Amino acid sequence: MERTKVRTATTTAVVLLLGALLTLTGLTWDVQWHEDVGPDTFFTLPHLFLYAGSAVSGIASLTAVLMTTAARRAGHAPDPTVGGVPVGVFGRTFTAPLGYLVAGSGAALFLLYGLWDQWWHGIYGFDAVIDSPPHVGLLLSIAMTLVGSVVVFGAARDQPWGRTGVFVSLAVLAGFSTIIAVAFQDVSDTVDSMHVAMAFLVLLTLFTGAGFVRKGGIAVAIGLALVQALSWWFSPWATRLYADSVGLPMRDYISGVPTMPALMPMTLIIVALLTYPVIGLAARWAPLVAGALAGALVVTAQAFQDGVVYDVPAPAVGDLLPTILAAAVLGLLAGHLGARFGQMLRLAAGDRPEGV
Amino acid sequence: MTVRRVVTVLVTTAALLAVTAPVAGAYEPVEIVHTEKVQAGPYPIVIGFSTWPVRAMQSLDFTFAVDGGVDGKTGVLAITAPGDSWREPLARHPRKRDVWGLDVRAMQRPGDYTLTFRVDGPLGHGEGALTPLRVLDQPGPPMALSWGISTLPLLGLIAFLAIAWRRTRRRLSVPTPSR
Structure with a gap:
């Protein structure tokens, strides 16, 4: 790519990722606000971060689509390393790089689910339930934007910033997916379904990283550790600062635990290092076995993490067994799917997909 | 001319935001529309509800006004729900700090609930219960429909x-070494 093109491609991709980071910041902050302080309005600062994040990602995606469309209309062939393979939208009215199309669709859906959420609150009140159906719709829309961000950076994998962006996007997606797992908390009484769902989603990102480049899984695990460390410090600090600045008191009897960062696994780097010798094998079964092993390890470690963080007794091994078994099965699936997604990501800037 | 128009639009938007923000940004006061009384030993407690009747999944403010105020008293609220039970300390309501309470809290399932109050204070220990607190069926559309609408982005992603x-299958059938 020529230098100006590289600069433009980098700028739109970085703005897209910046939007995702704003969203994650707003989300960890908002969850902590509800936990530690409580009173809520449409215009709280954490909410503004959430809205701004999706708006910034949406504008970055729209800009990239309009620039690609204008370039094609001017007779230039779209460069697939800028956001991914070009896709015709509304016939061929617009030409959208695949990554920006996915990310922008997520941002647009966020707006629609915002309206659905508003309607929901009109009927059910302004509950602070993170796993209400419209909230899950909003979270899935953000996840879609993050998947788009992974594809955008994956398309530029020949550039160092492209590979770095993939790992940052996957790490943010991993951290973000832990809150989606809360929606599964009431699925089962015998299995800790929330931990199993968290393990599946986090391992899906880890194995996507591993399938993308050789040490990619470790890079994703390190990225998640950074996200967890930063949000562990930020969310309680920002909550207290904001409460003080608007003159609201903290609740009685707060636990002091950063809620959303505590949902993220602290042991993912160790799990990645332990399973990497298996992942590195050339056999087709390697990602499956590594995934099953990683799933079992993540949920076991998470039970002890909860024990330490919330100062509660860790469950007996016998009680953990159904959870470990379920996590191993879903970890196997995460290993299989993730490894393949990582390979697919390497083709994000490939020639036109087959069949088009 | 165009620049002036853009500036006008921006200034108007900012002004509208500035005018409407205090309204949308104001914390809702707690308005009680129904009360019940519980005698927890020597402590009369008035339980206030911001919505009545209570319906499953519909959030509301609960206030627990103990006679003589909350200063110098501590307590535990034990809730027995259909198929579930839990306990939590009686904490001051975040938007009505002179009483204990639960802010924008929803009871998830319909049925009969029991709210048991255990209070310790200058008059010693007292215990009393509100039973039954009848929670009616949830309002709104069936949950299957709500979840169906809300998981559309997941279906889109899948x-x-x-x-x-499918479109990369042929190219990935031959294993490519990772870089």
Whole structure:
């Protein structure tokens, strides 16, 4: 790519990722606000971060689509390393790089689910339930934007910033997916379904990283550790600062635990290092076995993490067994799917997909 | 001219935001529309509800006004719900600090609930219960429909990944070494 093109491609991709980071910041902050302080309005600062994040990602995606469309209309062939393979939208009215199309669709859906959420609150009140159906719709829309961000950076994998962006996007997606797992908390009484769902989603990102480049899984695990460390410090600090600045008191009897960062696994780097010798094998079964092993390890470690963080007794091994078994099965699936997604990501800037 | 128009639009938007923000940004006061009384030993407690009747999944403010105020008293609220039970300390309501309470809290399932108050204070220990607190069926559309609408982005993501999987299958059938 020529230098100006590289600069433009980098700028739109970085703005897209910046939007995702704003969203994650707003989300960890908002969850902590509800936990530690409580009173809520449409215009709280954490909410503004959430809205701004999706708006910034949406504008970055729209800009990239309009620039690609204008370039094609001017007779230039779209460069697939800028956001991914070009896709015709509304016939061929617009030409959208695949990554920006996915990310922008997520941002647009966020707006629609915002309206659905508003309607929901009109009927059910302004509950602070993170796993209400419209909230899950909003979270899935953000996840879609993050998947788009992974594809955008994956398309530029020949550039160092492209590979770095993939790992940052996957790490943010991993951290973000832990809150989606809360929606599964009431699925089962015998299995800790929330931990199993968290393990599946986090391992899906880890194995996507591993399938993308050789040490990619470790890079994703390190990225998640950074996200967890930063949000562990930020969310309680920002909550207290904001409460003080608007003159609201903290609740009685707060636990002091950063809620959303505590949902993220602290042991993912160790799990990645332990399973990497298996992942590195050339056999087709390697990602499956590594995934099953990683799933079992993540949920076991998470039970002890909860024990330490919330100062509660860790469950007996016998009680953990159904959870470990379920996590191993879903970890196997995460290993299989993730490894393949990582390979697919390497083709994000490939020639036109087959069949088009 | 165009620049002036853009500036006008921006200034108007900012002004509208500035005018409406205090309204949208104001914390709702707690308005009680129904009360019940419980005698927890020597402590009369008035339980206030911001919505009545209570319906499953519909959030509301609960206030627990103990006679003589909350200063110098501590307590535990034990809730027995259909198929579930839990306990939590009686904490001051965040938007009505002179009483204990639960802010924008929803009872998830319909049925009969029991709210048991255990209070310790200058007059010693007292215990009393509100039973039954009848929670009616949830309002709004059936949950299956709500979840169906809300998981559409997930279906979209799965469709996207499935199409990408199918279209890259031939090129990925030969293992490519990672870089």
